[in-house]
Ligand SMILES: Nc1ncnc2c1ncn2[C@@H]1O[C@H](COP(=O)(O)OP(=O)(O)O)[C@@H](O)[C@H]1O
């Protein structure tokens with residue numbers, strides 16, 4: 001039984017007041033979430049929060065919690081919902097203080113309960129962008145990224161475990177939001193520009 005993680009008391013009133021659109025960015029490891037988010041930020045000026053980056057920053061901080069996190073990430077598993085949700089909340093508050101126009105929550109939710117918890121505690125997401133890529137392409141891209149990323153989880157063995165975690169825990173997220181009529185599934189096998197062209201068709205409807 002995973003140790004229960006204590007929750008921080010975080011006042012998210014400013015987030016609710018800002019009431020800006022929140023877009024969940026979902027996809028397997030190496031599906032291009034970070035790459036497309038960079039393009040989206042450049043064009044629409046939204047705030048990009050990557051759950052993985054927030055966790056890696058926590059690891060870099062050298063905190064005791066960071067030590068536990070890196071082990072979980074190296075094992076290709078999911079860190080406890082409470083940890084990643086509180087990190088996202090704190091990061092969202094910082095962005096809202098600077099006047100955010102909306103959020104790209106990249107790499108979250110990675111399981112259905114994460115999405116439900118986020119929407120219960122903060123507010124409903126406006127849209128869920130799902131980048132669909134074949135497994136062999138995901139592996140190829142992650143191995144290529146491993147040449148420069150220096151990430152503890154970009155190695156053949158961990159990539160396999162992350163794919164298993166994705167298939168088991170995260171693919172149900174896709175159906176969950178499809179049933180809510182909020183899912184946009186984008187074929188992300190092709191080139192970056194081609195995919196971004198499709199992304200824009202959906203985002204232009206929300207952000208004039
Ligand atoms: N459409 C694409 N075609 C080929 N390579 C891509 C594409 N999108 C991203 N990549 C590369 O694949 C790797 C994973 O991309 P990244 O944006 O980090 O994905 P994610 O955040 O989903 O893991 C990176 O090395 C990136 O440069």
Ligand SMILES: Nc1ncnc2c1ncn2[C@H]1C[C@H](O)[C@@H](COP(=O)(O)OP(=O)(O)O)O1
Pocket residue numbers: 027028029030031033034050051052053055073076077078079080081084106107108109110114153162
């Ligand atoms: N929402 C979440 N819940 C639990 N663990 C998460 C998480 N987001 C990220 N992690 C952990 C597990 C992931 O394999 C690892 C790296 O995440 P990431 O940087 O988003 O990966 P990638 O961009 O390769 O898809 O961090």
Ligand SMILES: [Mg+2]
Pocket residue numbers: 033034050052107
């Ligand atoms: Mg990423």
